[in-house]
Amino acid sequence: MPKVLVSGAPLGNLDHLFSRVSKANAKSGPFDALFVTGPIFETANDNEAPEGSSDVASYVSGAKRAPIPTYFIGAYGKDAKASMRAAKAPPETEPPSDASQPNVFYLGRAGAVHLHGLTVTYLDGLYDVDAFELPPPPDAGDACSHHTQLDVDALRKSMRQLHKLDADAKDDQFPPADILITCAHPQGWERLTAEAEVPTATTAAPTASPAAAEAAALVRPRYHFVGGAFTAHARSPYAARGVSHVTRLVSLDASDGAKGRGKHLHALQLDAIPFTAPTAYVVPEGATLDPYETSIASNGAKQQQQELAAAALASTAWARRLEEAEEAETRGAVGGAAGIHLWDQSAATGAASHKRARTDDRGRVLGDIGWWRRGAGVSSMEEAKAHPLDTSRCVVVLGLSYMASFFDVISFFQGTGKQVEKEEEEEELRDGELPSRNGGGGGGGGVSPPVVVEEIRRGTRMDGKPNAFTHVVLADAESAARAVAQLASGHALCGREVRVEMAKERRSTTDASAGAAQGAGAVGAASQGPPPDCWFCLGSPTCATHLVAQVGEDIYVALDKSPIVTNHSLCLSIDHVDNALRLKPKASLEMSSTLARMNAMFAKDDGSHALLFERYAALRHRGGNHCHVNAIPLPASVRCEDAALKIAAFASQGGGGPPRAFQIVTSPDTCATFEDRVAFALETARSSCLGTMNGADREYVWFMLSNGTVLLHTVPNGRRMDLSFPRQAVCALLGCADRADWRQCVASGGPEEETKWTDSFREKLESVAA
Ligand SMILES: [Zn+2]
Known part of the structure; x- marks a missing residue:
């Protein structure tokens, strides 16, 4: 697995940088290479250093050697022209170990290369609005401080050559790069981030470059390093379209050793991932959407989405993708699908001799x-079933990664005896590393005073994968209580945050995992009959x-009691049914056609179009949820594509609660009518949420835009559904955050006013042909 360092601008002081690199190499290395994101030369105008004082020339000529092979951009600044005459491009093969040869190389103005097992892309220079469209001055050579459109074109051409693509290959056919380094910040990088993430120095920077943004959109790197702004910060990762990883943008401070510098050296361990196009678009928790993408529905992308959606539904890829989204839900695995690959299983389980390597169909352990x-x-679970589980001293671990081994679980409780060494900030390893909290499975941790794990029982799901929970029997009841007290929440096991609870009594002898299922998922409550005081049961006195506004055979329509906007209404089942996925086929059809009619009514009333959402939370303590789908009229000016992006960004940034991952799927062309699209949305949710664990449903939220774009979020096992989230997302979308509080929206005139609302709504609805 390649291990590299990336540094900020050395500003002419390579001696200092290399001494830091030697130190890091001795402590955390060996590293394969150093990438320097420039400028490599002194740039300050008021600097009093005489010409020729920089040490760059002696390194590029080979007179001095760097501790590890070094590749740089940022070939501008004082002395640049003279020094760059001696600079060499990276060799075709790995750098020679011959000590007489230079091992510091200039990558070039713009391009893509394979180096040390990584695909490295680069764009030198800063952005200057006047110079950008002009050809570079004839005598500039490599030392021009500004990039131009020609450089971006050169990067594109270089990508084509590197990946042996035809000249007419489209940008989105390029496999993604591992690393992109640029001097300039990409223009628009701060879009979709929280304000706190944007250092004031960079908002004011005039150098944010559309070319760097184009480069980032083109190569969709896993890491994008920037060095030209001399400021250290990191952006929330973003999910670029068409790749299964997220991109991290990291800006590094200058590495010249001046006082007060921020982080300027970044260590990185990257596993080369073979590129496979993902089957659905997922925005993992904590990540944002692509800041460089102007619209989700550029024609090609939309068509591709539709094809993918159709293909996904037809195969198990869909379920797999969801699982990855859920995997990405947990702290420490923000990398989503890529995060799974990056976790180095061997580090935690290498010593466990009992381990049989089991892999899924993608080769993951x-x-x-x-x-x-x-x-x-x-031994097998069959054998375990013959032995009663002693629940008095048994705990359940919920939200367990399916990669967790028995060894991981044991060390989670018992610790490994090793203390996790605290790394210096600039030497942290980002990828392949666990959050080093208590019981990370990689060292230290455990319950204190120590407990002893007596047995572990972990079964499988229907598809043969390990359950997301496991029973752990400790030596005695006191140990179990202590483990729950100390590890209940906020602790990571194999990179996922898990919960630890006391095991519940078995509900039946045939269902060994019922206790856990009850704690982890949502168990359908329909069989227990409707609760006597359900607000939504038409026959209930509290309704x-x-x-x-309208009552059909199985479905009825009602006004929302605290409408966000006029005509905010609900489509509900007459009988007490948990959720729209549990409707019988006939009722489901009626639901779709009723919602289509509501959408038509919105259009006729004021040209608006419906945004639908359904959230399903089990609400067992209230006797179970009653199926209801919200319909909100969106003004015609709100485009479906933009609305979908905004809702997903609001969710992934933690708006209205903890960050949530949403899948965005566009319904296929065959869904020509609104009715069809509702059916597609329900089918999308149904295939993911119904009866996923021991027959229990997952909690979920879906939104649907009138063009058939569906957003789906499923609540990971062990997490709670935040009931007000969809309402908050809609209010954020419509720019009326104050109406997220339902109390602001109730009729001031009481039931009389509400009755007027309803009468008006009914009239409008009846005027639309069924
Ligand atoms: Zn009900």
Whole structure:
């Protein structure tokens, strides 16, 4: 796995940078290479250093050697022209170990190369609005401080050559790069981020470059390093279209050793990932959408989305993708699908001799299943079922990564005895590293005072993968209580945050995992009959019948009691059904056609179009959720594509609660009518959420725009659904955050006013042909 360092601008002081690199190499290395994001020369005008004082020339000529092979951009500044005459391009093959040869190379103005097992892309120079469209001055050579459109074109051409693509290959056919280094910040990088993420120095920087943004959009790197602004900060990762990783933008401070510098050296361990186009678009938790993408629905992309959506539904790829999204939900695995690949399983389990390597159909290592007992090793779960589980001293770990082994679980509780060494800030390894919290499975941790794990029982799901939970029996009840007290939440195991709870009594002898299922998922409550005081059951005395606008055979329409906007209404089941996915086929059809009619009514009323959403939370303590889909009229000026992006960005940035991952799927062309699109949205949610664990449903939220764009979020096992989230997302979208509080929206005139709303709505709805 390639291990490299990336530094900020040395500003002429390579001696200092290389001494830091030697130190880092000795402590955390060996590193394969150093990438320097420039400028490499002194640039300050008021500097009093005489000409020729920089040490760059002696390194590029080979008179001095860098501790590890070094590749730089930023070939501008004082002495640049003279020094760059001696500079060499990276060799075709790996750098020679011959000590008489230079090992500091100039990457070039713009391009793409394979180096040390990584695809490295680069764009030198800063942005100057006047110089950008002009050809560079004839005598500038490599030392021009500004890039031009020609440089971006050169990068594109270089990518084509590197990947042996035809001259007419489209940008989105380029495989993504591992690393992009640029001097300039890409223009628009701060879009979709929280304000706190944007240092004032960079907002004022005049050098933010559209060319650097184009480069980033073109190569969709896993890491984008910037060095020209002399400021250290990192952007929230963003999910670029068509790749399964997220991109991290890291700006490094100058590495010249001046006082007060921020982080200027970044260590990186990257596993080369073979590129496969993902099957759906996922924005992992904590990540944002692509800041450089102007619209989700550029024609080609939309068509591709539709094809992908159709293909995804037809295969299990869909379920797999969801699982990855859920995987990405957890702290420490922000990399989404890529985060899974980056976790180095061997580090945690190498010593465990009992380990049988099990992999899924993509070659990823799966965790252990079966019955592990202290001193007895592993046997099958069948054998375990013959032995009663002692729930008095048994805990359940929920939200467990499917890669977790028995060894990981044991060290989570018992610790490994090793203390996690605190790395210096500039030497942290970002990828392949666990959040080093208590019980990370990679060292240290455990319950204190120590506990002893007696047995572990972990079964499989229907598809043969390990359950997302496991029973762990400790030596005694006191140990179990102590483990729950110390590890209940906020602790990572194999990079995922897990919860630890006391195991519940078994509900039946045939269902060994019922206790955990109850704690982890949402169990359908329909079988217990409707709760006596459900607000939405038409027959219930608590139902606000004066808000009911229309009653059909299985479905009825009502006004929302605290409407966000006029005509905000609900489509509900007459009988008490958990959610829209549980509707019988006939009722489901009626639901779709009723919603289509509501959409038509919105259009006729004021040209608006419906945004639908359904959130399903189990609400067991209230007797279970009653199926209801919200319909909100969006003004015609709000485009579906923009609305979808805004909702997903609001969610991934933690608007209205913890950050959430949404999948965005566009319904296929065959869904010509609004009715069809509703059916598609329900089918999308159904295939992901119904009966996923021991027959229990997942909690979820879906939104649907009138063009058929569906956003789906499923609540990971062990997480809670924040009930007000969809309402907050809609209010953020419509720019009326104050109306997120339902109390602001109730009729001031009480039931009388509400009745007027309803009468008006009913009239409008009846005027639309069924
Ligand atoms: Zn009900």
